[in-house]
Amino acid sequence: MTEFAQQVISGLASGGIYASLALALVLIYNAMGLVNFAQGEMAMLATFLAYTLIGRGMSYWIALPITIVVAFAGGLLIQRVIIRPVERAPVLTLVIVTLGLATLVNGLAGFLYGYIPRDFPSPFSVRTIDILGAAASYRDLGVIAVSAVVLVLIYLLLQRTTIGLAMRAAAHHPEASRLLGVRVSWMLALGWGLASAAGAVSGIMVAPILLLEPNMMQSVIIYAFAAAVLGGIESPLGAVIGGLIVGVTVNLAGAYVPGVGGDLQLAVAFLIIIAVLVVRPNGLLGRRAARRA
């Protein structure tokens, strides 16, 4: 039982990371009906920035906010320069553009930093404390706490501020919002910035576990896809719940299902995606999409 609880806690820690990235996906989906395939790679690049800053002797807790701010600006810039020209293009075009962006960023990181995995510092020790008989590491608890703070901040921004209201309005009714004086295009850019910032946090949290290298996020983005699809791709709360479920499920499957371990855990995420799409395409919290026919 203790081992089970331990697996659940470390699953929740990974789940928090997936939730942050899934939330980033949901933010962009809500803004423009698009899944950003480059979300993971953008997070990876931001993590390399944090790595460089810390390597220059900066304290972790100063490097973290700086990275988040730069990631925010970077996301904003990407939306303005690359996404805006194809904003109204068919979804196929948008998917290809974000895939191009993913490839570009991945190659860029490889170009700048090489492909050798690097140790990334974690402010939390790997010592364990006793919670309900289970040994939980400070690192897992720290990751859960940081993810929770990020998720709550984004929730407050979206639900409790005027700018959050404008962002939601622009996503739901662009035409009406424009008439009411909301700068819709800038709200989309803001969504990209916010998503990029949330993704950066997930990258920084996952880097000490997976080791930092350009392909680090390739598996994480699949888990985040699974989380977003499971939660309902337009629901921020769903992304969080989906992330936690995916994190725990994958961890438990890896520990208890024979044959599933290591790289096959990704296949579990794939199965979750397929199962949700076939059984309940709108996810747990998604609204049923009205389809013009």
Place this chain on the structure above:
Amino acid sequence: MSRLAKWPPRYWLVVLVVLIFFGLPTQVTSFQSLEWAEVLIFAIVILGLNLLVGYSGQISLGHGAFMAIGAYTTAILVHRYNLNYLATIPIAGLLTGLVGFLLGIPALRLSPLYLALATFALAVITPSLIKRPVGLTQGTDGIEILPQQPPDWASSAFTSVTGGPPMSSDQWLYYVVFFIAVILFWIAWNIVRRRPGRALMAIRDGEVAAAAFGVNIAGYKTLAFGLSAFYAGVAGSLYALATGFVHPDEFPVSLSLGLLVGAVIGGLGSIPGPLLGGIFTFWLPILSGQFVGGQSWIPDQVAAVFKNAGPAVTYGALLILIMIFAPNGVVGLILSAYGRLRSRLRGAGERTTGQLPPDPQTV
């Protein structure tokens, strides 16, 4: 002969290209023949992808997985069951086509976005999936296929033309690939300009309208998936024969993305486009690596990194630029330039070419 005289110029261009590719092995080395065989293999799978993405409007980011199925079918049949390698090519194609057809059924229910997502996930997990059934795929050891010797008639015909050494196994394989590529391009061309092609394009441009005109939406969409997978399976099978070795890590997600890049750069919704896409996808990493490696002022370490990262940067940048500025790819650019030139010469534009298919699909 009078029929030939009426041929439009593009038919003669096709004949010229086919002749050039037919004569290629007599002019280049055996190793270069193998390289060009791989170009044609990429062209085949990109053609299949184009039938799916460019004509039916469904997206697949997982065609590397279909190639893997084809490649492993051939490798296992040849290596374990000693089947004739030529016989395994249609088997690999049909088996992969069946898998594609079956995958096309759940794909019917998915919006393009979800389909992209699911196939992307499939592409990412493909290497891990191949590694597991060790008894079948030999896991990370991979499977080796011995080179195939050319039959006597081909060898003697080749020698009588070149007057040089006898035909190598690589040159023979080039001709196998070449003939299959010609047949598959011919089939694709006939499909897209006849009823199925019109039905697919109607679905792509407006599913509701197509259904109203009596097009069997589900049937044609799954057919496109199956056909596309068939092309990928044949290409995968040929790829296994060409490289003589299959290994899980030969089918990474970057392969699937590279294929999509090829389809986009050549031009979605065009039949000659995939050939250009194949040339591009195969030669870009090699040529860019050689170029950087050959420059003495670039330090070796930078060159080594570029060899890994260079193609990704170029691919990514090109994908974005093409989608923004030339959504119809190279063929689209050529067609619109040709159309403009012709209308300039004749005084008036008789028809517009190279238009991006008006795709109103929303999520």
